[in-house]
Amino acid sequence: MKLFRLILLSLICSLSVEGRSTSSPNVRTAYLHESGGAAGSPQTNLASLQVSGTSGLTMQLGPRSEALLRRSHRLFVPPISELPPFEPSPTDVEPPPSVVDSRPRFRGELDEEVLAKLCSLQVKSIRPLGGGSSIKLRVTFVDGSQAAVKPNQLRITRYQAEVAAYKLSRALGLAVVPPSCVRTFSKEALQTGMPKDLRERMDQELVVDEHGNVKTAVIQWVSGLRNMKLEQADWWRPLLKTGEPIPSGKHKRVAEISTLLLFDYLLLNFDRWSGGNTTEADGEMIYIDQGAGFGPDKKHGHSRLMLKTLKWSERFPRHLAHSLFQLDLPALRADFGDLVTDEEWESFLYRVEHARAYLKSLKKQHPKDSLL
Ligand SMILES: Nc1ncnc2c1ncn2[C@@H]1O[C@H](COP(=O)(O)OP(=O)(O)OP(=O)(O)O)[C@@H](O)[C@H]1O
Ligand SMILES: [Mg+2]
Structure with missing residues (x-):
């Protein structure tokens, strides 16, 4: 020894x-x-x-x-x-590791900075944003930046759902919905310089308050946005099913699609697959057009229908499942404010509960294959 x-x-x-x-x-x-x-x-x-x-x-x-x-x-x-009487202060020590900046960003820009501009910059000009089913506009601010604007209107689109969708995406830790906020413009400002047929449509469909003002969702403009036309493709559908091998290079897209399905279910957005509503920019899926979200859900009939669409996917990203279970509901309710009514909130809670139950059952049945 x-x-x-x-x-x-x-x-x-x-x-x-x-x-x-x-x-x-x-x-x-x-x-x-x-x-x-x-x-x-x-x-x-x-x-x-x-x-x-x-x-x-x-x-x-x-x-x-x-x-x-x-x-x-x-x-x-x-x-x-x-021996020195005290330990001298080191002169060549490494700097302390920099603190990770976890503030939310959208496409590299801090949300708070984007929102500061979107919500307050003076508008330079407003133009129509294409034809289509809803009234939507494109504004240019005095600094040259742009935004899509969806005004409060009687049909099809709910400006509140657009902004609530952004807030939900942030609560889930997703950075795929362009930041947006509510701004009020005079009806006159929205109509100035518009073609005659659009002005007439605005007269009929905009919801104008007693002061002649219209609430709108102002949504960060995404340059280079491309329509993916996923509704016309079917390569991705089988890949959402457990047991199906996901080819290399497709993992990210499959995760983006299953995230979108869960996101739309929570929002009660049934207008994703009608056409033109799956988009990407620089290879990343960007979720736009959530204006069909929320709304009436008598006896959870719409939620029940939407659960079928959610079930297209049997695999969800692990981080998303975690966020869903960790969702701070009281904080989200406060953040939504009057963007959603109490009935819409109750219906949302119902979907949160059912989404959690669905993910739990998937994990139980396919412990190794239900989380991406
Ligand atoms: N934030 C944005 N950034 C860039 N382009 C946008 C943005 N929002 C909308 N667009 C463009 O406008 C088109 C229509 O927008 P959106 O789908 O949100 O409105 P909609 O009410 O569904 O109109 P449509 O019936 O034409 O689809 C989009 O396909 C896209 O090309
Ligand atoms: Mg659309």
Whole structure:
């Protein structure tokens, strides 16, 4: 046993350590050097501790210069006189690791900065945003940035659902819905410069308050948005099913689609697959057009129907499942404010409960295959 200890100690001491403390790099502490030469070097000022009479291992107190001169299995500790009275502040220490900035971003820009502009910048011009089923506009702000604008209207689109969708996406930790906020414009400002037929349609369909103002959802413009026409493709449908191998390179898209299905279910957005509502920019799916979300849900009839669409997918991203179960519902209710009515909120809670139950059952049935 004694011999074993000696061998172990010899091995340790055979390492040449001229270490500096990483936490206090300026402080010299101890030096280990191999035994060998420098015989007869001065022993003054050195306190020597003989570990074993046969091994030649010693521990000595002494200046580092001596340690460098020596090649013996000796542990050198600076003499008391050389020890600084306090640990000097390190001059060349690494900076502390930078704090991770977890503030939400959309396509690289901080949401809070995007919203600060969207919600307050002065409008330079307003133009129609294509034809289609709803009244929608495109504004240019004085700084040149742009936004899609969906005004409060009697049919098809609910501006509140657009903004609530953005808030829900953030509560779920998703960064795929362009930031948006509610702004009020005068009906006159919205109609100025519009073609005659659109002005007439606005007269009939805009919801205008007693001051002649219209509430709108102002939605961050996404440049390079491309219609994916997923409703016309069917390659992705089988890949949402458990047991189906997902080809390499398709994981991300499959996760984006299953996320969209869960997102739409929670929102009660039944208008995803009618055409033109699956889009991407720079290879990332961007979820736009959530204006059909929420609304009446008598006896949860719409929610029950939408559950069938949710069940197209049997696989969901792990982080999304986690967010769904961790969703801070009171905070979300407060964030929604009057964007949703109490009835819509109750219906939303029903879907949260059923989405959780569905994901739980999937995990139980396919523990290894239901989470992406
Ligand atoms: N935030 C945006 N950034 C860039 N383009 C947008 C944005 N919002 C809408 N668009 C463009 O306008 C089109 C119509 O928008 P959206 O689908 O939201 O409205 P809609 O009411 O469904 O109209 P439609 O009946 O034409 O589909 C989109 O397909 C897209 O090309
Ligand atoms: Mg659309």
